[in-house]
Amino acid sequence: MGRDAGDARGSPALSPRRHDARSDEDDVRVRPSRRGSRPRTRTRPSHADAVPGLVVAVDRGRMTVRVEGPDGRPVEVTAMRARELGRHGVVVGDRVRLVGDATGRPDTLARIVVIEERTTSLRRTADDTDPTERVVVANADQLVIVTAVADPDPALGFLDRCVVAAYAGGLEPLLCLTKTDLASPQPLLDRYAGLDVDAVPMSREAPLDPLLDRLDGRMSVLVGQSGVGKSTLVNRLVPDADRATGEVTKVGKGRHTSSSAVLLDLPGGGSVIDTPGIRSFGLAHVTAEDVVAAFDDVAEAAVDCPPGCGHTAEDPDCVLDAWADAGPTARRERLESLRRLLDAVGQLGPGY
Numbered sequence: 001m002g003r004d005a006g007d008a009r010g011s012p013a014l015s016p017r018r019h020d021a022r023s024d025e026d027d028v029r030v031r032p033s034r035r036g037s038r039p040r041t042r043t044r045p046s047h048a049d050a051v052p053g054l055v056v057a058v059d060r061g062r063m064t065v066r067v068e069g070p071d072g073r074p075v076e077v078t079a080m081r082a083r084e085l086g087r088h089g090v091v092v093g094d095r096v097r098l099v100g101d102a103t104g105r106p107d108t109l110a111r112i113v114v115i116e117e118r119t120t121s122l123r124r125t126a127d128d129t130d131p132t133e134r135v136v137v138a139n140a141d142q143l144v145i146v147t148a149v150a151d152p153d154p155a156l157g158f159l160d161r162c163v164v165a166a167y168a169g170g171l172e173p174l175l176c177l178t179k180t181d182l183a184s185p186q187p188l189l190d191r192y193a194g195l196d197v198d199a200v201p202m203s204r205e206a207p208l209d210p211l212l213d214r215l216d217g218r219m220s221v222l223v224g225q226s227g228v229g230k231s232t233l234v235n236r237l238v239p240d241a242d243r244a245t246g247e248v249t250k251v252g253k254g255r256h257t258s259s260s261a262v263l264l265d266l267p268g269g270g271s272v273i274d275t276p277g278i279r280s281f282g283l284a285h286v287t288a289e290d291v292v293a294a295f296d297d298v299a300e301a302a303v304d305c306p307p308g309c310g311h312t313a314e315d316p317d318c319v320l321d322a323w324a325d326a327g328p329t330a331r332r333e334r335l336e337s338l339r340r341l342l343d344a345v346g347q348l349g350p351g352y
């Protein structure tokens with residue numbers, strides 16, 4: 001077959017091979033459009049025929065992108081970012097478009113030319129003062145915060161930070177309270193009840209069903225500190241994922257050792273994104289407003305707060321106290337829980 005079926009139908013000749021002086025190697029060859037009907041511009045090829053895919057792993061600039069193969073089954077393609085994306089990073093969960101060789105055959109490399117708009121972005125900064133935020137995972141529905149009820153004791157500050165990061169990124173938080181064979185999950189359940197954070201107690205002996213019910217058909221990110229039993233959980237959820245458990249050394253753990261996140265499909269539908277590299281959540285990018293916005297009732301009341309209100313008990317003109325007093329006692333509990341979150345992450349927002 002000729003290089004472009006479209007030529008036969010009389011569409012304009014394709015642009016010259018070297019279409020852009022700044023092109024990197026992959027850009028030099030302009031791929032003929034499969035449909036052949038769309039002429040390319042010199043500086044920026046049209047990507048209307050680029051192949052849609054889902055980023056399932058990122059490892060040192062190389063992305064693994066899942067696309068639909070010729071037989072309708074998913075194929076994993078190795079890809080890199082096109083230079084034209086500028087500084088836009090690609091993360092696990094991103095929906096992208098690929099040009100180049102998207103067959104997934106060995107030693108092929110495709111190019112990501114489009115990152116679709118994200119529905120959610122789980123973000124973090126290196127610490128609370130660093131303004132450079134990094135997106136950790138895109139488009140996930142929920143953040144599953146894995147914490148042991150004992151051994152190790154729950155790191156409450158870390159939990160609060162994860163809850164805040166979830167709300168700020170547009171994800172629903174879900175607490176997965178592991179090792180319930182060692183202690184009661186009740187204190188942790190109580191701690192977040194006022195905010196209606198969903199929670200599921202779990203131990204390695206207990207059936208997975210209550211958790212699977214919540215993961216079904218959704219894209220969920222799993223975070224947790226070392227030793228909480230996250231790998232044990234992932235191995236049960238995705239038996240062929242082969243995540244190493246209980247090892248002291250991080251060397252040689254799992255297949256995607258150096259990745260910060262890897263998407264794994266659940267056998268019954270939905271997926272989980274494991275984040276082995278993420279042990280902390282800097283929240284320099286989060287404002288008190290971002291947190292409040294996650295609670296419709298509180299956000300509605302807070303519109304009467306002065307601009308820049310931090311909504312803490314120390315903010316003199318915060319209207320949320322009056323709002324709590326005017327309602328049932330549950331409102332006060334909700335406000336206290338919310339303020340504990342704001343306190344725990346501290347220094348939220350400019351001027352607060």
Ligand SMILES: Nc1nc2c(ncn2[C@@H]2O[C@H](COP(=O)(O)OP(=O)(O)OP(=O)(O)O)[C@@H](O)[C@H]2O)c(=O)[nH]1
Pocket residue numbers: 178179180181182202203204205224225226227228229230231232233244245246247
């Ligand atoms: N008692 C009890 N121990 C568990 C449970 N789940 C996991 N463990 C143990 O807790 C330890 C840590 O489990 P992992 O699954 O490796 O924990 P992790 O969160 O992946 O931690 P890293 O390996 O450091 O990333 C192991 O010794 C497990 O056997 C549980 O439900 N109950």
Ligand SMILES: [Zn+2]
Pocket residue numbers: 302305306309310311312315317318319320
């Ligand atoms: Zn306020």
